[in-house]
Amino acid sequence: MPLTDGLVLYLAFNESSGSTATDTAGGADATLFNSPTFGAGQFANAISMVGGSTQYGTGDDSALPAGTSDRTVALWVYTASPGADGGVFGYGALSADQSFGLQLINAGGDNYTLLVYGRVNDLSFSITLPSEEWHHLAVTYDGSDVSVYLDGSLEDTQSSPGGWSTTTGSAGYVIGAVMTGGGPAGLFSGAIDDLRVYDRILDPAEIVSLLTLSTTFELAIRERCRTFNALGAELRQLSNTGYDPYGSSLRTTHSALNAMQVSARSKVSTLNSLEKSLRSQSATLSLTITGAMRSRHSRFNAMGVSLRSVMRIFLGFAGSSKGRHRVANDADDRYELYRGVDAKADLDGSAWETFTSLPHETAALTPPVSGTRAYHFVLRKRNKWGLSSLNTVETIITLNTAGEPTSAAPSAPQQTSAEATAGGTVTLQSRYAYPLDGGRQADTWLLYLTYDGSEPDPDLDTPISVAMAKVDGVAKLTYVTAAQAEGTVVTALVRVRRSADPDVEDSIDVDSTNSLSVSATATLLGPAGDIAGGIYLGASQQIQD
16 A cells, blocks of 8 residues: 555655745644754754754644544654653644643653653553664554554554543644643654654554655655646547547548647647656656665664674573583673763763672762762673673762762652542642652652642642552552532642651652642533643653753
């Protein structure tokens, strides 16, 4: 099936400047805000955004798949630096489970959580995205299952949450951010190319073909074919005009036949010109695809060499266990401690310290002359066959000028929302990406609530504490308030707390410092239609609160 079938949104981002990105599939062009730039992409140009500059794009989503209908979203992404993240693409209404979108949340280094969100009920997929490289993401949804493909390979399939039903025609689609009632948030820092939305499920072979084929050429050829068909029909009409289809008599004069002959020759000349143009387009397409396939073939060969190298190591390992080879070295069986100073640890360099047993006391850490200094540590284990663990989660120790450790606040929760629900209650929901805090993770939710429309004050108000459950990199909060009178405005500030360690002297509770609140108006008539003040912030932006 051609890759243009079912294509309802196609943004190639091949512009060189301006505030519009053209949709060549359905005409739903994207309006760009705060001057994102166009530069070299995976195919021709791409759109580049800086997260702190509020750069994003929006467009009409009326033609995009609604309800629980089949869909595929595919695009190329380029993270600008280690840890860069944010909303990539989304559309639908700003209400619970009425959206469909993709948001990248950095979980440390090259590790990311791809959040496929409907708003409130979301799915989390763990993927690896090395920074400053182009990677292809494709997400399919068939009304019951969501599948994520990375660079053409299926990463995972999960059942969609109950209640998802995308509503189009109101908020539109957004590129490079997550849209909220208060405007764009969770801004992406990086580049996006060749964004497509289909109203059908692409099969795995079609998704792989997206890695090398740009639909621009296919659309051009299809347009040429339509031109050929139209001219052919006109020629047939010209031929049929000059004789009686039943053979009774000719109905035209010799001069009229000559005029038609001249017209036909002109049409044939036009067809010949178009044929040459089509051959040129086909040659360009063939060269483009052939070049891309050769590039992919080279990469496969390189991967094959790497795979054969890994297999040799594995076979050596297996052989040694059977006594046929001896490749182990007991001196290689050790712990390796990697350290970074005010930066992530360089896991590609040499270990800062190596040792053979735990616990281990390191060399003294040097305090700063002023301010604070953060030491980033990653501990890995290498076995006697020279194979190392690949963990990347860091433990961060911050020292003051006296050489004493300070208590860094845990990162802020994300996607906090308040929604009026049945019987005068208000439901609060939030997410906390605990891998961001390494060994200093929060363990408790703190809910500061007011019922008169005023802002909660963490310095004066007593919070409600809720135990935190951590699953697959994301802790999720769902809290329902007591029933309130009709029209009561419930305002909430949700924070997280790392509780004091009873085994550590002078240890204290440390709370996140975010200050953004959400609110909803209680009603006895049924749940509200929209989430009031829903906050959808990317992890990197949350940390700044």
